[in-house]
Amino acid sequence: MEFCENCGKVLIPKNNKVKCSCGYEKKLSSEDIETQYTFKGEAIPENEVIVKTDNNVTLPTKKITCYKCGGKKGYWWTVQTRSADEAPTYFIRCAKCGNTWRQSN
Structure with a gap:
């Protein structure tokens, strides 16, 4: 340079x-x-990813009771849906049926 x-x-x-x-x-x-x-980037060979099922979820889990199917395991995540000074909204998805709902604190 x-x-x-x-x-x-x-x-x-x-x-x-x-x-x-x-x-x-x-x-x-x-x-x-x-x-x-002249800049040369690092050459990384492409890796092939094989997905065997649709159940490859990497979200944290918690014990729940699904109101639709009665499932006992759920995945959860948070989203800041309101202003920054308010609590985030928690989303929960049933691992058995995929039913998703939210919980505001």
Whole structure:
């Protein structure tokens, strides 16, 4: 990365040279461009994800009683549905039937 020798601004290359608004200008060699301005990202091979069932839920669980099916296990999460100075809204989903309801505190 090049900085202007006069004012210290970061210089972006264009047409094999860097030019600053204060008037500073410098010609860049192809080696300068390769070493200072070429970025290579990390190559990560793609991983194949296999989903076997639709029950792969990573939410926290709690003991509940579902009012639709009587299920005893539920997943829960919170969402700030009102202003920031009020309590969040808790959502609960039955693990057995998928019924979802909310509980405000």
